[in-house]
Amino acid sequence: MKVSLDWLRDHVEMDLPVEDVAYKLTMCGLNCEAIEANGTDHVLELEVTSNRPDHLGHRGVARELACILDVPLKPLGLDFPEVAKDTVGNALDEVTSIEVDDDDRCGRYTARVAFDVDVEASPDWLIRRLEAIGLRSINIVVDLTNYVMMDLGQPLHAFDLDLLEGPEIIVRRALRGEHFDAIDGTELELDSDDLVIADSSRAVALAGVMGGAQTEVSGTTRRIMLESAWFDPVPVRETSRRLGLTSDSSHRFERRVDVDGADIASRRFFHLLCRETDGKVLAGCMETTRVGLLATPPAVALRPQRIEKILGVAVPIEEMNSILVALGFERVSESASESHWAAPSWRADCTREIDLIEEIGRIHGLDRVPDFSMHVRVIPEDQQALLIERTKSLLEGTGHHEALTFSFGEEGALKDLEEWWCIGDPWVVRNPVRVNEGVLRRSLLPGLLSCVRGNRLHGVDRVRLFEVARVFHRRDGIDRPVEKLHLAWVHSIHDPVAGADPCREIRGIADAVLEMLRLDNSARSSMTWNPVSGGSGMLPETAAALDLSSERLGLLGAVCIDGVSGETWCGEMDLGTLIDHAKFSHRYSEFSRYPGVRRDLNIVVEESVLWRDISSEVESAQLGHFEELTFVDVYQGKQVPRGQKSVTFSMAFRASDRSLTREEVDESIDGLMQRLKSRFQAQLRT
C-alpha cells in the first residue's frame, strides 16, 4: 500500500527522516519496499500482511508509528451538524430505508443522507493527498469517500439519492444472469452467489466490490446517500475472483474491515463534507447489524513469564503495558501473575495470549532478542540417504549430469514407457500451468528424454543425464498416489564410436548401482534381466527388464527421439524398492591367498541362446573351487556358421587352502562342457 509521509503526520507528530520512518515500520512488520519523493512529501510502498487490514489505512500505520515512537495519536474529528428534516420536510426514515435480505453476507449496513450538496471540485489539500498515493481526483464527494477509505481503511460508497428508485434499499443476492453496469464501465452478468445493493428495480452496487454507473454521484447531484457497511470477507473475495474485478474496496473487505469502523468512517466523511461544503446532513443513521457481530470478544490473559518463554527475553511490565495500550488494547484486569486485555475492534487477529506476545515482541524488537545456542544433539546416520547419495555419486563419477525436472507429465506422450511401470489412469492435475503437464509422471524418462532432445537440438552432441526423483503410481485400494523413488539415466550420442557397445554401457550403470547397493541374498538370487518383447516404449529388441519374481524393478533400452540423430539409450530403476533390499551391515569375508587358475572357454551356440541362460547354467553347475565368471566377448560372422554365435567367457577357480592345479580344473571344465552341450548344443570353438 502506498502511504504518504505528510498524511501520516496528520495523525502523529514526528520529525524523523523518511529513511528512519521506513526502517522503523519495516522492523515492526510493515516492510517498506520503496520510497519515492513527491515534492516535499514522500510516498512509502508498504507490504501489508494479510492479518493486518488495519494497516490498509493511514491512521492504522500512524498508530503503529505512535506506538514505536511513544507519542500520542492525534484525535480524529467526527462531529458534524445535523438537521431533522430536509427542504421538503422529510426526516431520514421518510427518505430511505434499509432492508438486509442476506445477513450471512452483510453483517452491517449503515446509511446517512445529505442534501443541498454542491458537488464541486475538491480543495487542494484533498487533491494533494489523493494524488500522492496515485488516486485521481473526481469531485468532492467521491474524493472524500476515497480519502476516508485510505485514511481509516473503511470503504465507503456514495449514491446519488435522486437516481435511486426508492425509497427502499435492499441488500440481496443477485438473480442468476442479472445485469449490472459497474462504475468503471464494465458490464457484468451476475450469479446468485453475488451480493448486490438494489433499489426497487435493479442492482445499484456489487456489494463490497464496486458501485453502479447509473446511480453514481456527478456534478448535478444534490442529494447523496452514503453507504458504510461491513461485508463478510469470503463472499466478497469469491465474487471479485469470479468476475475478475478487484477494487480498493474489495481488497479491504476481503481482509475483514473493522466491525466498529462503519459508523466512525461515516461520521468522519460527514465531518469533512460539512467542513468543505455547504451540504446538510439529515439527522440519524439507518442501520442494520447482524446479531452478535459487535459482541465484545473475551479478554485475553497474558502471563509475563510466558513472554519470556516464547521470546527469550524478559520485557519489563511497564513496557509491555505501554505497548499494548498504544496499540489500542485495553487492560481489563490485572493480578500478580497475569493481566487481561481486550483487543480493539480493528484487531480481530488478536484473540490469544500468543497474539499479544507477538505484538510485544515485534514492537520491543525481535532484533533485541539475544542469541541462544541449543544443546548438542547427535543424530543417527541415515542409511537410506547414504545409499541415495552413493548412487548419485556413482552416476556423477561415470560422467552423468544430474537433471532436475518437474513432477508433472503429459498424458499420452511416451505412454508405453509410463505404463510399463504402472498400468491404469495417471493422477490428473486439475489446473496445470502448462497443457502438457496435466498429469503426475509415472516414469522419469519422458521428462529426461525431453531434456536430452533440448540439448541435442542445441548442438550438444554427447549427452549423459541422470535424475533421482519421485514418480506417482495408482494402486487399487489406495486413495492417494503411491510415491516411488526412481533413478533414471540417459546416454545420447550423435556419432557413436565404432566398437562402443551402448547397450552394455547403459546396462553397466545398472549393474554398478546394484553391486554398490549390496542387495540381500534372496533379492540377488531371484533377480534377473529378461528381454522385453514389446509394449515397453523402447525400440523393439533393445529392451531388457530387471525382474524380482513378478515385480518390475528396472527397464533399459534404446529409444527414438523425434529429430534427434544417432543413438539414445536409457534406463530406469525403482531405486526405493532396491534400497529396501539393500544390506546395511557389511562384513569382511576371508579370501584365499593361494594362486588360482583362470580358464577361458569359447563356445559356439545358436544365436538365440541368451547370456542370461549360459551364465545361470555355469553358476548352477556348482563347479569345484569355482570363484567367478566373466563375460569376454560374443562374435557373429564369417568365422562361425550362419545362425550361430561364438561366446567367450572366462572362469576363475581358486582353493582356499592350497594352490590349485590345472588338472583339478580340467575335470570341472569337462563336466561343464557336457552340461552346455546337452542344454544348448554348445560346441567348443577351435
Add this chain to the structure above:
Amino acid sequence: MSEGSQVDLETIQSEALQAIESASDASGLELVRVGVLGKKGSLKQILRSLGQLPPEQRASFGARANVVKDTVEAALAAARERLGGPSAASATSRGIAQTDVTLPGRVPHRGSRHPVQLVASRMINIFGNLGFQVADGPEVEDEWHNFTGLNIPVDHIARDPAENFFLEDDLLMRSQTSTVQVRVMESTPPPLRIIAPGKVFRPDTVDATHSYMFNQLEGLVIDEEINFGHLKATLLSFFQQLLQEEGMKLRLRPSFFPFTEPSAEVDLFWRGDWMEMGGCGMVDPNVLEAVGIDPEKWTGFAFGLGIERVAMASYNIPDIRYLYENDVRFLQQFS
C-alpha cells in the same frame, strides 16, 4: 667342467665388479648388467650348463651362482647411487614409448551434481552438524496436512483452488514443506529437531524469479525450553557456515504466517543486497494442539528456506528457469 665352472663364476664376478668400478655413467652400468645378468649374459649362460654337472654338485653350484648374482646386483645398485643417475633402466628399454610429457591429460568424462542439489546437500550437512535429522513426506498431500494442521482456516486465501495444484478429492501437490512438520509431529513425540528438504508446488506465473515448482528446506525444533533466541542463533550459525564470508548480516523481520507466531521473514544481507531467504517463527500453539502436543509444556520454532534462492545467490545465476532447463552446458559448470 666342475672346477672350471667354479673358476668361471669367480671370473664373472671379478670382471663384473671391475667393469662396474670403471663405469662412468648409467649406460655403462646398463651394459654391464645386460652382459652379466641379462637373458644372454654370462651368468645366465653358465647356469644353463647346470644340468651337465653331477647331481651332488648342482646344489652348491646353484647357491654359489646366486651369491655372485646378488653381489653383482648390489655393486650395480651402489654404483648407480654413486653416479646419481636414474635408478631404473631407460623407459625405452622397458618398452615404454617416448612421449611429450607436457601434453594435456586425457580427462575422463566427469558428470556433475545439479546446483540445487549441491546447495541442498550443503544445507543438510550444516543442519546435520547442528543436530537436525532429515525427515521426509509425500509430495502429494491432503488438505488436512497442507492447511488445517498448519492453522490455515477453511476460508483462507491460501486454500483457493486457483492458488494450488489440486488433484482428486482433497488431494493436492503440497504448497509448502511445512506439511512434513505435521507428519513428523503426528508420528514422533517431542523433543524434535528435524529438517525436510523437498519440492513444493504453487501455480505462479513463471519469470526470472518464480517457478511453479521449487525446493524448500523446512526446519522444526520442539523442546521444553526453546525460544525465539534459539531460532535466531540457529539461523545465524547456519548462514555463517553456508556463506563463510565477512560482511554477511542476518535480520529477522516481523511478518505473518498462519503456522508460526511470532513470525518473521529471514532477510540476508550478502554481497551488498538484502535478500528474502524464507520465513520463520515460533510454532503456533494451534499447530501443536492439532497434533496433540501440549503448548504449555513444549515450545518450538520452524523455518522454511528457499533452496533455489540460495543456489542462485551462491552461483550468481540470474534466472531461475536456467535451473530447470537441464542444458548440459549449464550443468557441466557444476562438476
